[in-house]
Amino acid sequence: MSSDPRFGLRRHVTLPGPLALDSGASLSPVEIGYETYGTLNEDASNAVLICHALTGDQHVASDHPITGKPGWWTRMIGPGKPIDPARHFIICSNVIGSCMGSSGPATIDPATGEPFGMAFPVITIRDMVRAQAMLLDHLGIRRLQAVVGGSMGGMQALSWPATFPTRVGAVVVIASTSRHSAQNIAYHEVGRQAIMADPKWRGGDYYAANDPPSAGLAVARMAAHITYLSEAGLTEKFGRRFQAREGGEAGAKSFGFDADFQVESYLRHQGLSFSDRFDANSYLYITRALDYFDLAEEHGGMLAGAFRDTQARFCVVSFDSDWLYPTRESRTIVKALNAAGRHVSFVELSSPFGHDAFLLDSPELNRVIDGFLRTGG
Amino acid sequence: MSSDPRFGLRRHVTLPGPLALDSGASLSPVEIGYETYGTLNEDASNAVLICHALTGDQHVASDHPITGKPGWWTRMIGPGKPIDPARHFIICSNVIGSCMGSSGPATIDPATGEPFGMAFPVITIRDMVRAQAMLLDHLGIRRLQAVVGGSMGGMQALSWPATFPTRVGAVVVIASTSRHSAQNIAYHEVGRQAIMADPKWRGGDYYAANDPPSAGLAVARMAAHITYLSEAGLTEKFGRRFQAREGGEAGAKSFGFDADFQVESYLRHQGLSFSDRFDANSYLYITRALDYFDLAEEHGGMLAGAFRDTQARFCVVSFDSDWLYPTRESRTIVKALNAAGRHVSFVELSSPFGHDAFLLDSPELNRVIDGFLRTGG
Numbered sequence: 001m002s003s004d005p006r007f008g009l010r011r012h013v014t015l016p017g018p019l020a021l022d023s024g025a026s027l028s029p030v031e032i033g034y035e036t037y038g039t040l041n042e043d044a045s046n047a048v049l050i051c052h053a054l055t056g057d058q059h060v061a062s063d064h065p066i067t068g069k070p071g072w073w074t075r076m077i078g079p080g081k082p083i084d085p086a087r088h089f090i091i092c093s094n095v096i097g098s099c100m101g102s103s104g105p106a107t108i109d110p111a112t113g114e115p116f117g118m119a120f121p122v123i124t125i126r127d128m129v130r131a132q133a134m135l136l137d138h139l140g141i142r143r144l145q146a147v148v149g150g151s152m153g154g155m156q157a158l159s160w161p162a163t164f165p166t167r168v169g170a171v172v173v174i175a176s177t178s179r180h181s182a183q184n185i186a187y188h189e190v191g192r193q194a195i196m197a198d199p200k201w202r203g204g205d206y207y208a209a210n211d212p213p214s215a216g217l218a219v220a221r222m223a224a225h226i227t228y229l230s231e232a233g234l235t236e237k238f239g240r241r242f243q244a245r246e247g248g249e250a251g252a253k254s255f256g257f258d259a260d261f262q263v264e265s266y267l268r269h270q271g272l273s274f275s276d277r278f279d280a281n282s283y284l285y286i287t288r289a290l291d292y293f294d295l296a297e298e299h300g301g302m303l304a305g306a307f308r309d310t311q312a313r314f315c316v317v318s319f320d321s322d323w324l325y326p327t328r329e330s331r332t333i334v335k336a337l338n339a340a341g342r343h344v345s346f347v348e349l350s351s352p353f354g355h356d357a358f359l360l361d362s363p364e365l366n367r368v369i370d371g372f373l374r375t376g377g
Numbered sequence: 378m379s380s381d382p383r384f385g386l387r388r389h390v391t392l393p394g395p396l397a398l399d400s401g402a403s404l405s406p407v408e409i410g411y412e413t414y415g416t417l418n419e420d421a422s423n424a425v426l427i428c429h430a431l432t433g434d435q436h437v438a439s440d441h442p443i444t445g446k447p448g449w450w451t452r453m454i455g456p457g458k459p460i461d462p463a464r465h466f467i468i469c470s471n472v473i474g475s476c477m478g479s480s481g482p483a484t485i486d487p488a489t490g491e492p493f494g495m496a497f498p499v500i501t502i503r504d505m506v507r508a509q510a511m512l513l514d515h516l517g518i519r520r521l522q523a524v525v526g527g528s529m530g531g532m533q534a535l536s537w538p539a540t541f542p543t544r545v546g547a548v549v550v551i552a553s554t555s556r557h558s559a560q561n562i563a564y565h566e567v568g569r570q571a572i573m574a575d576p577k578w579r580g581g582d583y584y585a586a587n588d589p590p591s592a593g594l595a596v597a598r599m600a601a602h603i604t605y606l607s608e609a610g611l612t613e614k615f616g617r618r619f620q621a622r623e624g625g626e627a628g629a630k631s632f633g634f635d636a637d638f639q640v641e642s643y644l645r646h647q648g649l650s651f652s653d654r655f656d657a658n659s660y661l662y663i664t665r666a667l668d669y670f671d672l673a674e675e676h677g678g679m680l681a682g683a684f685r686d687t688q689a690r691f692c693v694v695s696f697d698s699d700w701l702y703p704t705r706e707s708r709t710i711v712k713a714l715n716a717a718g719r720h721v722s723f724v725e726l727s728s729p730f731g732h733d734a735f736l737l738d739s740p741e742l743n744r745v746i747d748g749f750l751r752t753g754g
Contacts, residue, residue, distance in 0.1 A: 023632035122632040182611035182640045183603065189641045190599045192634065193648065194571055197592035215574035222567045223600050226560065231700075234559040240671060253669055255400035255499040257569065257661060261668065263559045264566045271570065284634060291638065292630055294617060323608075 025121035033101020034093035038085030051149030051156035082370035105281035118204035150174035150358035161310035177329035179294035191220030218271030230354030303336035402498035410478020411470035415462030428526030428533035459747035482658035495581035527551035527735035538687035554706035556671035568597030595648030607731030680713035
């Protein structure tokens with residue numbers, strides 16, 4: 001546990017479990033890596049849970065321990081920001097299945113004394129939420145003031161009131177969806193096949209050799225990364241510009257297979273740097289959880305059914321250039337919330353940056369979330 | 378040479394060359410695999426050249442020699458079709474760089490007696506067109522009645538009047554673009570990295586071992602294949618439906634990593650079957666040619682400049698659900714043709730099937746092309 005205020009509190013807990021999973025399996029013990037910022041007030045009513053995306057982690061507003069980069073949502077969380085440690089007790093926990101301190105395929109399986117690998121149970125978004133609820137029990141928090149998330153974090157945020165209707169007062173869902181489409185699944189399947197095609201994957205049993213399937217994971221990341229950006233954003237950022245050559249010479253066609261274009265070099269870098277910080281098996285497990293996500297299916301095929309038992313207020317935000325989870329997916333959520341009689345604010349924001357817009361500077365997004373969190377109970 | 382009329386004439390020629398390439402290298406000899414249908418008339422004025430796409434080949438209206446499947450454009454070419462062997466002398470040649478009989482990385486390098494592998498020169502779309510022109514010289518055809526192509530075939534069709542202004546009378550460009558965008562390049566780079574990450578690729582030197590990088594090529598194909606289909610088309614075709622289980626049992630989540638969803642199974646099949654019929658190095662070379670394609674750049678940055686010297690008529694067709702080469706790319710071509718004072722017909726057709734629509738049943742497309750080819754000189 002670090003107590004450097006710049007980093008919030010870096011925490012880890014081993015809960016006895018068992019955690020009953022959607023697959024029928026159960027997990028025990030349950031490791032959770034998490035961070036907190038601010039102080040829980042006396043009646044434990046100021047807790048805000050931040051849910052992270054596929055490749056995110058608990059380092060929401062503190063430097064990443066491997067890359068040294070600032071937290072992934074310092075634009076939203078911090079002094080004077082919409083989610084402020086001066087007012088909120090902020091919790092962000094690594095999802096189960098991941099690789100930053102929570103139980104996942106790299107965790108030691110108590111039954112064998114070896115890393116789980118592919119023996120780790122397949123998990124769902126709802127299982128991630130159940131693990132978060134166990135953490136809240138441990139922290140003495142019965143009810144969240146709010147749960148907030150973008151992308152996969154938004155799916156967890158949606159799953160919260162559906163799974164624990166009385167434990168959350170407000171829900172913020174950004175750039176997300178109530179279920180994965182065929183195209184979403186297709187992209188993830190490409191990534192999984194890229195990992196599994198890498199001979200170093202060895203059926204998931206690569207931890208002892210300390211030689212992970214980095215090449216396969218890099219390809220998976222490259223394919224996924226394109227879906228996080230808009231076509232217009234890519235054109236604006238890179239167009240057909242060539243990479244400068246060594247010595248600063250202006251770039252041109254090499255008539256070879258080096259990264260001639262800036263966009264090629266950028267993607268290669270994205271792939272390689274991701275491999276340095278992420279576990280390939282975790283990528284398999286978390287993409288599977290995403291593809292399995294279909295909140296309506298969990299409620300008899302009616303999305304509105306997911307929201308019938310909660311009194312939570314909702315805020316749904318989409319970005320007009322997001323083609324991974326386009327605005328129509330947010331509208332589907334909003335219609336279901338309306339059908340369930342819930343209070344919901346919805347806004348589509350304009351951005352050229354595609355899906356990743358929720359992670360970038362967006363004063364409008366900050367205003368929307370600040371306003372939503374300050375009103376209501 | 379087969380003379381079975383169902384198959385057209387399967388032909389192969391070795392031309393002495395040299396073929397001067399955009400890279401500055403030259404190719405000699407130049408192997409060309411091609412097919413012809415119909416008969417060249419006396420004044421050699423009824424020749425129609427069909428240009429194929431990235432993974433296409435010369436078997437445009439005859440059964441594929443490996444897969445046994447019908448030719449890839451039997452909907453467009455054949456008796457009673459818009460391009461009809463009763464009226465036209467139809468030629469379709471395998472592009473150089475490919476693997477179906479024309480010079481490519483799998484061809485024997487006369488300098489070494491071994492397959493070229495990555496010693497094959499990097500080629501461009503214009504180089505493909507130059508090789509086609511050499512074939513026409515060999516066949517005694519000075520001028521094409523028309524050149525017709527979709528996707529990469531459309532780029533060759535565009536490149537024809539730009540490279541040989543007096544050798545073509547009519548140009549049909551379907552579902553194509555005058556240059557590859559940053560997003561187009563990005564997807565191809567994912568595919569190339571997937572191939573090169575496969576240890577069986579061995580720097581392109583895998584022919585002797587007869588153990589090609591099929592897994593990497595399959596991943597490349599899967600990633601690309603998604604871009605050929607629309608999101609709506611994928612949803613209509615697969616949605617979130619599960620794969621039926623062995624014994625016909627209705628499918629469900631397996632909580633494992635098998636292909637649970639139909640879309641996963643479909644993509645895996647696409648990847649594997651492609652590996653059986655295509656050479657990984659050819660995929661590298663042809664995607665490179667596509668990414669290098671920028672017709673304006675070849676003409677001082679002005680696309681209209683590409684069309685200043687030709688008298689050819691143009692027909693440009695796009696599909697509204699094509700997000701690989703969207704309608705706006707066709708409009709860019711049309712504007713340049715207008716600026717150059719060329720005669721151009723342009724139509725955007727409606728289809729739910731995305732980029733691949735040009736290969737599917739489309740009575741409207743057939744009507745447009747039939748009408749265009751029947752009018753004018």
